[in-house]
Amino acid sequence: MPKVKAKRHSVSLDMTAMCDVAFLLLTFFMLTAKFRPEEAVTITPPSSISEKPLNVKDGMLMVSVSPEGGVYLATDDQMAREFMLERMANRYGIAVTAEMKKNFMASEIVGYPLGAMRQVLNMKPSEAKALSKGIPLDSSNNELSYWVGYAKLSNPELKVAIKGDKESNYKVFADIIGTLQAQNINIFQLVTGPENKPK
Amino acid sequence: MAEIDSSGGGKKGGKKRSKKMSTKIDMTPMVDLGFLLITFFMLTTTLAKPVTMQLNMPDKTDTKETSPVKLSETLTVCPDANKVYYYQGIPTEAGTVMQVTNYSETGIRKVIADLKAKVGNNFTIVIKPTKGAKYRNMIDMLDECAITNNKRYALLEIDPDTEALIKRSGK
Numbered sequence: 001m002p003k004v005k006a007k008r009h010s011v012s013l014d015m016t017a018m019c020d021v022a023f024l025l026l027t028f029f030m031l032t033a034k035f036r037p038e039e040a041v042t043i044t045p046p047s048s049i050s051e052k053p054l055n056v057k058d059g060m061l062m063v064s065v066s067p068e069g070g071v072y073l074a075t076d077d078q079m080a081r082e083f084m085l086e087r088m089a090n091r092y093g094i095a096v097t098a099e100m101k102k103n104f105m106a107s108e109i110v111g112y113p114l115g116a117m118r119q120v121l122n123m124k125p126s127e128a129k130a131l132s133k134g135i136p137l138d139s140s141n142n143e144l145s146y147w148v149g150y151a152k153l154s155n156p157e158l159k160v161a162i163k164g165d166k167e168s169n170y171k172v173f174a175d176i177i178g179t180l181q182a183q184n185i186n187i188f189q190l191v192t193g194p195e196n197k198p199k
Numbered sequence: 200m201a202e203i204d205s206s207g208g209g210k211k212g213g214k215k216r217s218k219k220m221s222t223k224i225d226m227t228p229m230v231d232l233g234f235l236l237i238t239f240f241m242l243t244t245t246l247a248k249p250v251t252m253q254l255n256m257p258d259k260t261d262t263k264e265t266s267p268v269k270l271s272e273t274l275t276v277c278p279d280a281n282k283v284y285y286y287q288g289i290p291t292e293a294g295t296v297m298q299v300t301n302y303s304e305t306g307i308r309k310v311i312a313d314l315k316a317k318v319g320n321n322f323t324i325v326i327k328p329t330k331g332a333k334y335r336n337m338i339d340m341l342d343e344c345a346i347t348n349n350k351r352y353a354l355l356e357i358d359p360d361t362e363a364l365i366k367r368s369g370k
Binding site for chain 1: 226229230234236240249251253255256258259328329330339342
């Protein structure tokens with residue numbers, strides 16, 4: 001009969017399985033993560049009890065309002081963006097070079113008066129931030145109206161979303177609504193943060 | 200700690216032999232990094248999830264006759280920066296009393312709920328944000344309409360008569 005040896009237990013633990021799970025989860029979260037789109041300014045929307053998620057799958061035209069009241073326009077529809085640039089440049093007699101077009105397509109947000117368009121588009125999007133003070137929308141020079149008009153012309157299915165900072169003045173919002181209603185856009189998606197429903 | 204063990208138990212002592220390289224790898228830093236990244240992605244994915252509330256405005260080109268609303272069934276609210284003004288009736292009439300409340304649960308929500316219970320289904324809220332109102336105040340007001348389950352509301356520009364009434368009330 002062979003000798004029976006007391007088995008020595010190892011203190012080292014096999015973590016391979018745990019490692020596998022950890023990296024599987026990591027891969028999953030990395031792939032599903034959606035980073036916040038680039039913003040010209042930081043906007044904190046107010047919260048509401050609404051539970052409808054923001055549907056970004058179908059075309060969306062996003063009008064953002066900064067805390068200072070600057071108005072910015074963004075859309076995920078590339079065709080509409082190209083169309084907007086073409087028509088706006090044409091309207092104001094700005095010759096668009098390939099470089100300018102590239103810069104326009106690279107940044108998602110439009111937020112400058114047309115007077116500064118040539119200057120902004122000749123810069124890299126990261127450098128043009130200082131000039132992005134918002135699209136003018138006063139009654140004498142309502143450029144937002146044209147931008148939205150051309151976007152809608154290119155893709156009438158675009159849904160209009162308004163994302164206002166909670167500290168922005170109501171008047172800016174009223175002006176935007178007025179501008180859009182003048183073009184017979186009457187349905188707006190107001191982007192808000194989630195909030196718990198009271199009992 | 201974390202390691203892959205593929206060496207089949209070491210032989211203690213005995214004759215000197217060529218040293219066998221261990222195939223064990225210390226995986227601790229890798230696991231650390233893995234979990235750190237998981238934590239990061241888990242937190243960032245759940246944080247930013249915006250929701251929307253739909254706002255339908257009346258078609259301005261539509262001249263179709265709309266159903267009239269009775270004054271007694273209407274409440275006009277004027278959200279201001281930190282308080283809410285509300286009244287019933289016509290602002291220019293002497294009998295119209297401008298009252299003021301806040302955005303809390305016992306404030307405007309109670310006012311709306313009480314009046315809705317009294318009036319019934321035809322209860323309509325007219326929202327006229329003041330010049331000093333923030334965007335948040337308007338969203339809060341629309342939210343109150345949703346909380347009190349009111350589908351009948353209208354968002355209007357404030358008129359000089361209402362502004363005068365606010366001034367007269369001195370609140």
